Amino acid sequence: MISKNNENIVVRTVNIKFFFITILIFGIITFLLSYYARSINYTINQTYFLIFFLSAIVIVFVWINFRNTKLISLSFGDKDIKIFQDDSRMKIWKYDKIKNYNMYRLWVKPMGHMLRLRDDKDMKYYWIVWLDTKQISLEEEQNIKKIEQNLLQKLSETNRKQSIDYIILFLASLPFVLLIMALFILIGGFIYIIFYLK
Structure with missing residues (x-):
């Protein structure tokens, strides 16, 4: 069924410019965090650090972009x-x-x-x-x-x-690929900590 002429169809859209700006910003932050993690001496501390911050970055990225819809x-x-x-x-x-x-x-x-x-x-x-x-x-x-x-x-x-x-x-x-990756990293990190670290 075709809608009548001049019928207003209201939808919600993502701010695409804002989306790509946040990709760039979060990409830089991720690189800096990864570079900093190399200076951490103990593997377990590196694991905790990367799991927490990378998961937080992805979640904040998705939340910010969906909050800036119109x-x-x-x-x-x-x-x-x-x-x-x-x-x-x-x-x-x-x-x-x-x-x-x-x-x-x-x-x-x-x-x-x-x-x-x-x-x-x-x-x-x-x-x-x-x-x-x-x-x-x-x-x-x-x-x-x-x-x-x-x-x-x-x-x-x-x-x-x-x-x-x-x-x-x-x-x-x-963002969705990164979110899935962050969840796998989070789960994998906990499995590694629980079963392999003594």
Whole structure:
């Protein structure tokens, strides 16, 4: 079912610039912590140090980025898409000016979807996420379907995946990959301490 023209579809998005800035900052912090850990004499102390701080870094990274999400509203008209942000800014995308778009789900469902729009002058990304990754509401899922259906109806000939989309898929998965790695390091560290250190 296609949503009615000018119906406002409200979704939550990640601040992508903030996301990449935090990746850079936390990458530097991780490097400095790893370098400092080399100066610790005892292996058990190194293990405790790395387990605690790397796990904390990943958890803080994910928490900060999800705290800096914002609401946007998409309105599909006869000639354009209007995207309103919660700070009252508006972006208008004319259908006849859009050269390329793509919308796709990221690696796993809780990570959300990426919407990319490109015209003659601009290219923007909207990383759409869920209000609660543990319990995704039916309304949120319906909103995603409405966006996808409207885009296919209005812009079916410009729906193409580009190399940048594969790069986005990789970069967007980093915090979740790091979180899983941190959990494995945490579990592995405790197993090592309990069973192998005497």
